[in-house]
Amino acid sequence: MLVSLNWLKQYVDIDHLAPQDLAEKITRSGIEVDAVIDRSQGMTNVVVGYVVSKEKHPDADKLNVCQVEVGEGDVRQIICGAPNVAAGQKVIVALPGARLPGGVKIKKAKMRGQESNGMICSLQELGIEGRVVPKDYADGIYVLPEDAVPGSDALELIGLRDTVLELGLTPNRSDALSMLGVAYEVAAILSQEVNLPEIQYNTTSEKAEDYIQVRVEAKENPLYAAKVVKNVKIAQSPLWLQHYLMAAGVRPHNNVVDITNYILMEYGQPLHAFDYDALKTNEIVVRLAKEGEKIITLDDQERTLKAHNLVITNGEEPVAIAGVMGGANSEVTSDTTTVVIEAAYFEGFSVRRTSKELGLRSDSSARFEKGVDPNRVLLAAERAAQLLQELAGGEVLEGTVAVDDLDKTPARVVVSPDFINARLGMKISLEDMLEILNRLKFDVEAANGFLIIDVPTRRQDIKIEEDIVEEIARLYGYDEIPMTLPVNYEQVGGLTSYQAKRRIARNVMEGAGLYQAVTYSLTSEELAQKFAFKAEATTKLLMPMSEERSILRQSLIPHLVETASYNVARKADSVALYEVGSVFLGQTAEELPYEEEHIALVISGKWVDNAWQGEKLTVDFFVAKGIVESLFEKLGLTERVTYEKATVEGLHPGQTAAILLDGEKVGLIGGLHPAERKKYDLKETFVAEINLQAILEAEVEEIVYKPIPRFPAITRDIALVLDRSTPAGEISEIIRKAGTKLLKDVKVFDVYEGDKMEADKKSVAFSLTYFNPERTLTDEEVVNAHEKVLKALAEAGAEVR
Structure with missing residues (x-):
């Protein structure tokens, strides 16, 4: 609802208030003022002009040379291109130096060799929306009435010396969809009377x-x-x-x-x-x-x-x-x-x-x-x-x-002052309540400890006691409601440990650049157990709407892959999505499916695309594994998680691993099988799914912060020749067990399989970090620890290159 303050002044006295102050009072009383619009928009030097004569521009077919009087015999030449300009008209003229909406400043200029000392304006050029301009003047200048005085303030004449309040009304306040309705509201706020129009005619x-x-x-x-x-x-x-x-x-x-x-x-x-x-x-x-x-x-x-x-x-x-x-x-x-x-x-x-x-x-x-x-x-x-x-x-x-045949009887609401105060948690006197209701022009009578209120029919939203409570509160002032602590304020609310960890999991995924997806819990019989790493009896609907949505899922991956395919088909060349949701496994004692919360991800396309550096990297297994490792790191489970080679139908046999927590399988990670990629028209695509419930409920030791090391660490690199089938993780575990307490970290930094290696062999390079937090290590200590590692590797059949 747009409310002109010049119009509103006809019904209620608001001259003593600045528009911003009035807007603040209205907002605080419950109707939000979305905008305070100055219709003049800072315009200056805009006056009424009289077109003395009009002639065609000698060098332009669509321009006219007009002589325009702008007050007290001051006649100026103005070039105008409006099709409806004519001699004898009263028009709006922006003089040189005038400022118009949009930062336009009017200057003296020459147009095709003819001097122009101003501009004859259309309403649109004065900031009025084209959709409300009268059709006769939609494509030209605006013509003023004959009694307009040249040289007078044109903005005053056409009503632009005005401010408009834009009210953001809620659906219940239909009474404020009229100027009189707004007048009643403002009068109640300001404790004034409403001046209704007098209707008299013959x-x-x-x-x-x-x-x-x-x-x-x-x-x-x-x-x-x-x-x-x-x-x-x-x-x-x-x-x-x-x-x-x-x-x-x-x-x-x-x-x-x-x-x-x-x-x-x-x-x-x-x-x-x-x-x-x-x-x-x-x-x-x-x-x-x-x-x-x-x-x-x-x-x-x-x-x-x-x-x-x-x-x-x-x-x-x-x-x-x-x-x-x-x-x-x-x-x-x-x-x-x-x-x-x-x-x-x-x-x-x-x-x-x-x-x-x-x-x-x-x-x-x-x-x-x-x-x-x-x-x-x-x-x-x-x-x-x-x-x-x-x-x-x-x-x-x-x-x-x-x-x-219309019933025009006002609605009657009976409410006690105690009911109002109890709902508001404050003590408003009966006199204040009556004063507020009288300001609202509600007919009210206090009798036998109750307020008997006949609500004016203009207020269709007032029906029950709580409506009266709201009216009392908003006009008494929401700011006046006292601040109190809850009765059991010592029981401070907050997230449970599980909820806080779930939030961490979402933050990890989003921090890695993945978007959250929400897919259907219902799926088809074909997809119900696909990619499930703990498949059990499925749960079918008795009356499904379709075969595609007839069974509760046991994995999040199938629908995420479908979502990735949907996006790629619509020219999204790179997709990175994750979902936190439930899978439904077997049945509980109540013959209902057991819900287990999982987290899953799918990534496809480019992972890095820095055009200015010419750097483009596509996703691979280790990108997906890195995201999963970041999740375990944030949850403090890194030391307890291991990965084992696995075979899962629909995933690449050489790029699939099971995820274990304390030796128990809690998830899987892998690349889609080429046949699956072809089916869904996807490029290299990698997925992962983890039993979120299991990892969030796992007990974790409290974080113990350690001081920044004062002493340097020493690294040793070794390259080992291994059978191609030997997982690097097994060798890493041998190194960790053989190393003394000085061995703090083991990382793989290179894998080589090429012409200089036997066909069934590979070279894996490890970086070992030795460190003592209490003193600087000697070469002898490092050599002794490293020799133990080399001996253990030799016993395991690993050959140092």
């Missing part, structure tokens, strides 16, 4: 009922009223009305349509104007549409209706879709002389369903959906009649033709 001796009859056949419309205004003169609306509408985000059309839109924004009550002569009959019938019935709406689109859509007809054919949009066959045009004003109350559910089905949403439908004030329906029609008489010269016929 009527003719003719009666409306002699011109039009109303019949309601559908219960979805409990109130329908029509007023008739004759001899209206269709013209442009006064400048003040046009610019109030534009400030509210509504495009002006003509005085009749603008009046209905003005009242829509003022009262929050949608109205519609029919051309009486175009109705062709003297009756309006409100009924449900016939199945397949058609209507061309005001946007020139043909709409096909359903039997539950509510329509307004002339007794023969639809002339409007109730609460949504009028029909083109009864539209007010420049030839209209007699107008029928419709004011109605349509059920929100009916309007919403019709609007959604037709894909047609309007300001009217939005208000009917959320609920309008039943006591403003007829009042809005009277206000429209008044303005049609004042601004369109209309003659209002006596009376209103109406069918009224």
